[in-house]
Amino acid sequence: MATESETRTHLEARGLVIGYPERTICGPLNLKIGTGDGLGIIGSNGSGKSTLLATLLGRTPAQSGETAFRGLPLDEDSLDFRRNVAVQVSDGAFFEELSVAEHLEMVARGHSVPGWEKKVQNELEFFELTTVAGHLPGDLSSGQRRKLLLAATLIRPAELLILDEPEQRLDLRIRQQFYERLAGLRREAVSILAVTHDPAMLRLCLDQALLLDGDTGEYLESERGAQWLER
Numbered sequence: 565m566a567t568e569s570e571t572r573t574h575l576e577a578r579g580l581v582i583g584y585p586e587r588t589i590c591g592p593l594n595l596k597i598g599t600g601d602g603l604g605i606i607g608s609n610g611s612g613k614s615t616l617l618a619t620l621l622g623r624t625p626a627q628s629g630e631t632a633f634r635g636l637p638l639d640e641d642s643l644d645f646r647r648n649v650a651v652q653v654s655d656g657a658f659f660e661e662l663s664v665a666e667h668l669e670m671v672a673r674g675h676s677v678p679g680w681e682k683k684v685q686n687e688l689e690f691f692e693l694t695t696v697a698g699h700l701p702g703d704l705s706s707g708q709r710r711k712l713l714l715a716a717t718l719i720r721p722a723e724l725l726i727l728d729e730p731e732q733r734l735d736l737r738i739r740q741q742f743y744e745r746l747a748g749l750r751r752e753a754v755s756i757l758a759v760t761h762d763p764a765m766l767r768l769c770l771d772q773a774l775l776l777d778g779d780t781g782e783y784l785e786s787e788r789g790a791q792w793l794e795r
C-alpha cells in the first residue's frame with residue numbers, strides 16, 4: 565500500500581458536463597483517481613458511461629468543466645500518459661497480419677518490458693490463448709479477441725488502467741481470475757477506472773462506483789453499486 569508521500573492524483577475532473585453538440589448527457593460530475601484507487605462507472609445502457617471515458621480521455625469534447633492528468637491538461641499522446649496509463653476502451657484495432665503472440669511481443673517490447681519473452685508466455689497462459697498463439701486476429705473468436713485485448717493491456721507496465729466493460733464476452737471463470745489479478749495490481753498501488761455492468765467486478769477489485777443516472781452522478785460504496793447492478 566502506498567504511503568501518503570507516495571500517493572498522487574492521476575486523473576481529475578471538476579464540474580464536467582458530458583454530451584454531444586445536440587444533447588447534454590450528464591453532469592456536472594467530479595472525479596478523482598489517486599494512487600491505488602479503484603473506481604467503477606455504472607449506469608443503465610445509454611446513461612453516458614462510455615461518453616464519460618471518452619471525455620476524460622479528451623476524445624469527446626466536454627460541454628463544460630475541466631479534466632487533468634497529473635495536474636496538466638490530458639494529452640493521450642504525451643510520453644507521461646503513454647508510459648503510465650493503459651487504456652482498453654473499445655474492441656481494439658488489431659494488426660490483421662500480426663499473430664496473437666506477435667501482438668503481445670509488440671506491446672511488451674514497445675514498453676521495454678524486461679524478460680518480455682516470458683511475459684508473453686505468461687499472458688498467453690493466463691488468458692488461455694496458448695493454442696491460438698500463432699493465429700491471426702481474424703481467425704479468433706470474439707471472446708479470444710477480447711482476451712488478446714486485455715492481455716495487451718496487462719502485459720505492459722501502468723500506474724492507471726482505464727477499462728470499458730472488460731468483462732464483455734469473457735466466460736465466468738476467466739472473469740474471476742481477471743478480477744483477482746486486478747485486485748493484486750491494486751495492492752501494488754495500480755489505480756483502476758472501469759466501466760462495468762458486472763457486480764462481481766465491483767465486489768472483487770473496486771472500492772467505489774460512480775452511478776450515472778439521468779442528469780447527475782452519485783458515488784456508491786462498491787457493495788451498494790453491486791446491488792444496484794443486480795436490482
Ligand SMILES: Nc1ncnc2c1ncn2[C@@H]1O[C@H](COP(=O)(O)OP(=O)(O)OP(=O)(O)O)[C@@H](O)[C@H]1O
Pocket residue numbers: 584589607608609610611612613614615616
Ligand atoms: N457520437 C455520438 N453522437 C451523439 N450521441 C451519441 C454518440 N455516442 C453515443 N451517443 C448517445 O449518448 C448516450 C450515451 O451513450 P454511451 O455510449 O456513453 O452510453 P453507455 O452508458 O456507455 O451505454 P452502454 O451501457 O449501452 O454501453 C446514448 O443515448 C447514445 O445514444
